[in-house]
Amino acid sequence: MKEANIKCKVLSNNEIAKNIYEITLQGNISGIPGQFYMVRAWEGLDPFLSRPLSISDIEGDIIHFVYEVKGKGTKELSSMKTNEVVQLTGPLGNGFIIKENMRSAVVSGGIGIAPMIYLLKQNHKMMDMFAGFRAEPYLIDVCNAHSKNLYVASEEGLGGYKGFVTELINVEDYDVIYACGPHPMLEALAEGNKDKAILYVSMEKYMACGIGGCLGCTIQTRNGMRRVCKDGPVFEAKEVYFDE
Numbered sequence: 218m219k220e221a222n223i224k225c226k227v228l229s230n231n232e233i234a235k236n237i238y239e240i241t242l243q244g245n246i247s248g249i250p251g252q253f254y255m256v257r258a259w260e261g262l263d264p265f266l267s268r269p270l271s272i273s274d275i276e277g278d279i280i281h282f283v284y285e286v287k288g289k290g291t292k293e294l295s296s297m298k299t300n301e302v303v304q305l306t307g308p309l310g311n312g313f314i315i316k317e318n319m320r321s322a323v324v325s326g327g328i329g330i331a332p333m334i335y336l337l338k339q340n341h342k343m344m345d346m347f348a349g350f351r352a353e354p355y356l357i358d359v360c361n362a363h364s365k366n367l368y369v370a371s372e373e374g375l376g377g378y379k380g381f382v383t384e385l386i387n388v389e390d391y392d393v394i395y396a397c398g399p400h401p402m403l404e405a406l407a408e409g410n411k412d413k414a415i416l417y418v419s420m421e422k423y424m425a426c427g428i429g430g431c432l433g434c435t436i437q438t439r440n441g442m443r444r445v446c447k448d449g450p451v452f453e454a455k456e457v458y459f460d461e
């Protein structure tokens with residue numbers, strides 16, 4: 218499907234944990250788990266580029282994004298009020314390939330939980346969820362409602378297991394694993410996996426156009442140069458060099 222420019226109305230925009238917001242928008246949206254939109258919440262050219270955010274949930278014409286405030290773009294987004302307008306371009310990227318009737322796990326690190334909510338909801342109670350955080354956990358109730366089993370880790374010991382989420386999962390228990398989070402987490406999963414399970418990783422790269430035209434998000438893979446925005450963001454881990 219061709220990406221579209223869509224104007225959406227803000228329904229709500231709330232801080233759900235320290236520096237973590239959930240914004241709910243209404244408009245003519247669509248998309249599958251793992252896809253993303255380029256989001257623009259400001260007039261004018263500063264910041265120049267729209268910012269990529271993963272679809273965290275879709276219900277009819279309502280879309281949810283969960284985002285961490287990092288710099289100017291996400292700060293602007295966090296200041297959006299009910300009934301103001303946000304510009305979206307998308308849906309973009311490939312999304313997750315769902316393997317049915319397989320032992321499936323979802324692994325997230327930090328804000329990497331955002332796209333996994335939609336994945337879990339679309340596969341209600343079919344997948345085990347491993348959610349890792351540096352500090353306080355968030356979105357735990359919704360994960361609990363839609364996962365088969367939920368395992369939570371916090372590096373600072375603020376909920377669930379104290380340590381890394383990768384210490385909680387036994388990859389050999391699964392045929393397919395979907396992961397989104399910091400590169401060291403993805404790399405640790407890939408190393409533990411030894412290619413036994415199908416491991417899908419959602420990659421993050423700084424993006425300019427978001428639609429495959431500028432090559433700004435290109436990564437070197439075992440299958441040559443690939444654009445994260447167009448060929449990804451979801452790749453099979455065996456294709457990816459994590460130390461790039």
Ligand SMILES: Cc1cc2nc3c(=O)[nH]c(=O)nc-3n(C[C@H](O)[C@H](O)[C@H](O)COP(=O)(O)OP(=O)(O)OC[C@H]3O[C@@H](n4cnc5c(N)ncnc54)[C@H](O)[C@@H]3O)c2cc1C
Binds near residue numbers: 285291421422424450
């Ligand atoms: C496909 C995709 C989906 C994403 N989905 C989400 C999501 O659902 N929720 C969410 O919170 N974030 C998500 N991100 C990351 C998000 O796009 C960035 O955090 C955001 O663009 C930062 O913009 P900013 O203007 O707030 O910060 P900036 O001022 O642009 O940057 C702040 C700091 O973060 C660094 N940075 C910015 N973007 C990236 C990046 N992509 N990778 C590594 N470092 C970066 C900058 O170098 C700088 O140090 C996603 C990224 C991609 C590529």
Ligand code: FES
Binds near residue numbers: 426
């Ligand atoms: S951001 Fe332009 S090609 Fe990916």
